[in-house]
Amino acid sequence: MNRHDGKFLLLTPEYPPDKGGVAEYLYSLVQHFPGEVRIARGPFFWKWFWPQWLCGVFTAWRVVREARPHMVWISHILPMGYIALAIKCFTRTPYVVFTHGLDVCLPEESKWKRWWMRYILKHAVLIAANSEFTAGILHTHGVQEKRIHILYPGGQMFEDAAQSGRAPTPTLIEKLRGKKIILSVGRLISRKGQLRALAALALFLKDNQDVHYVIIGDGSEAEAITRLIKEKKIKSSVTLLRSVQNSELSLWYSVATLFLLPTVSHAPDVEGFGLVFVEAGLHGVPVIGGKGAGVDEVVRDGVNGLLIDGESEDTILGAVTRLLSDGSLRRRLGGQGRTRAQTVFNVKENVAQFADRIYTLLPPPPFHRSPEDAIRQALVSVIIPAYNHKKELLHTLDTLRAQTYGSLEIIVVDDGSKDDTQAALAEEHNKWQNRRSFKYIRTEHEGAPAARNAGIKNARGTLVIFWDADITAEPEMIEKMVYTLKENPSAAFVYSSFYFGWKKFMCGPFDAERLKQTNYITTTSLLRREFFPGFDQSLARFQDWDVWLTIAERGGTGVWIPEALFRVKPRGGAGMSVWLPSFVYDFSLLTNWKRVKDYQEARARVMTKHHLV
Incomplete structure (x- = not known):
């Protein structure tokens, strides 16, 4: 993204005409930052209702929906961090935390606040510290040096x-x-x-x-x-x-x-x-x-x-x-x-360096293809595991017929469905034009990983995408993905943002270190077949995370398209339809809940397999 094109939202209770170092610090930042920065000063807190900061969630939600920023900035870890976490959870908008000495020291007095401070810092895309001293305190809370940017305050407003x-x-x-x-x-x-x-x-x-x-x-x-x-x-x-x-x-x-x-x-x-x-x-x-x-x-x-x-x-x-x-x-x-003061603490130069780093964290420009571009028609194998999803399956096949990319091979793997999926698909062959092929495979019920592996054994394409029966896609989705891989010949796979019902998953740029901490890449990604290691059928959950980690360990990288190219329709049963915010699984009081316990055990298995613990 070009400089000056970024849109940012600063949520802060301290800003001029307020007095004080924090207000002046943020004012100097905004005045010299190359990009659009909108200031939201509240109201963030209710007087008679607990938690008081919940007011700020509604305030921030309204502003984010109106401004549609690429990134949210907050000036205090607590309580503004609660608000930033909520906004990230509902809109997937990344946030940056601006910290100062007192800000990171005060939560030390409470175990509860210390836990939340570390959680908020863990999920920030970047932490700006006003000094080396503040950065040192952040290190003690487990924040890696590479995630900290020291942005010194400056008295530029007095220079003239x-x-x-x-x-x-x-x-x-x-x-x-x-x-x-x-x-x-x-x-x-x-x-x-x-x-x-x-x-x-x-x-x-x-x-x-x-x-x-x-x-x-x-x-x-x-x-x-x-x-x-x-x-x-x-x-x-x-x-x-x-x-x-x-x-x-x-x-x-x-x-x-x-x-x-x-x-x-x-x-x-x-x-x-x-x-x-x-x-x-x-x-x-x-x-x-x-x-x-x-x-x-x-x-x-x-x-x-x-x-x-x-x-x-x-x-x-x-x-x-x-x-x-x-x-x-x-x-x-x-x-x-x-x-x-004019060199080390020069606010213009320091903010310029900060801006350089911020813009590297923003998504690249949206995909654009001119009419002159000719997409090489590499065969793409679309593998769809299905189990008792006849209605959803027929709808997603309609979505695939509407794709603008012409060279597709559709492989439906019926994982031992007990409904009439097989009968419903009997007429599908007649609906596909000659330039596309359609295969139906029926297997014993062994689960989605086994079905996907069976699908790829029967695939002819050099590119593979794993599709789910409940997906509705943009017509240009596969074409955009193929084009992106063509433009990034060293990449092993390409993935995009997506919607699950009303909730948008932004995913974010490929980062191998971030991938070691959490899976942020969707299964519905387009891969070069030679990089695909196969799904580990012994894993009850996180099979896709295991795939991405294996590819990364072998030197493969991914490319992110910052557009929501498909939507997953919530449905009953297991899977994403019972999605919960990630912080629920980290909440110690819920460890005895079976879903949380299963999640943590499965996560531990993958981390052990890849030597992440």
Whole structure:
């Protein structure tokens, strides 16, 4: 798919005009991403109904049906991950999770939430981490490195203001002209450390009237900061601004002498990154940060700032006085900070790299064949096992007669049916034109795998497709599959998306590693006959998964057509007609249910056979 052609849906409760690092992070992503990104901000939660996030499923469902995105993005693992899972289950729309330190640490406090977090991450097509620190936590939850993309936040929204050189004009800034300004920006909570910084600097500010401390932010410690200013009698040396627009915030960065945020990180409350350090760097301001967690990635001690123990008031005071007294050190750290912010944390370049990866995960463009294309008429053997499905079988044969591909061999294998299937098919020979052939084979009742193997023994085609009696196909289905194999000569087979009743199975691009975890390829796929290993008749379930794994182990690959080319009609009895969402089989409380138990035992047999356990 070409860049700019993708359609994406971002489900998030935090986005401007909301304040905070997550909102700014997502805003910068959307502004620079090459493609259509629609924002859905809710409502995601009910106030009086449990589970509250169920509201978000209905909201997301309506938006997905309207927007028809290629991919869904979510900004919080919990609870937004529940919504993404539901949408994937019903629409097969893949999702990406954007994670940050606190987001992945909070579920650690609950075994239930930890299980769901891992399940949500397991089924995401990609996980974006805001730092190496966050990625490290994801590793501990079993997420493979290749499924993580580190997308650093960036302060690009301040870059123009930082480089414009405009003199600040607000009255308060004018009044502070000539003073050395210590600046703190962030939510007023214990982890950020503004209250500790104020306590450490109180006496110093009293004795140094040429220094002024500006604190910008709001939060639970706002009242305690206000009380401390009053108790220490330093009102003339400290300014607390609880609400500031981004344009004014940029002016405060531009006049700051140094930036101070003595963060501390104690799991699960951690500083996963620290966007404000990047913003300060863009303005050439040296920084002082509390070492630990994600801050260490942004602030390099002695390069663009100083890393300190954020819990030690003596260390805080020592770092501040050191920078205030050494102008050459400030200039060196500030200059290197600007360079680092404009390169390592350049949001435009980082988002471009992220976009490159996202577009590789999207399906290729839909099949298109110009009238000039001539399809080589290789014989395709269509093998249909049937057991007591006379009505469905006659309907699917009508579907096959409507196929635009001309060179077909139809082989119906009657697996010992007890209805009048044989009599019903007696007239079928007369309905097929000479360019097609029709065979009827009757066997003892041994099950679909044995019937399919019997069919292929009697097949003449170089290409084979296993068809079920309850399938209704698009007229161009086989032609599109043959054409796709022709265009991909190294591929062993081709498969497509499909519908089972109302539910769409997207399947997705071929991925051998993903195939080792779950079977996402339908039995109704077109194969080059030389690659087909035969169905293992000893397996009660997952025979098709066994086939695809065997082909992959022998070096074969598949190609996905991102169109729903056929529909399976639900019917009574075994098979897909009793399909359940995959998470049901992973739910530990249901392991004693016979269907779940049989599923897990059969899955274990296949995994053991292919050395996946």
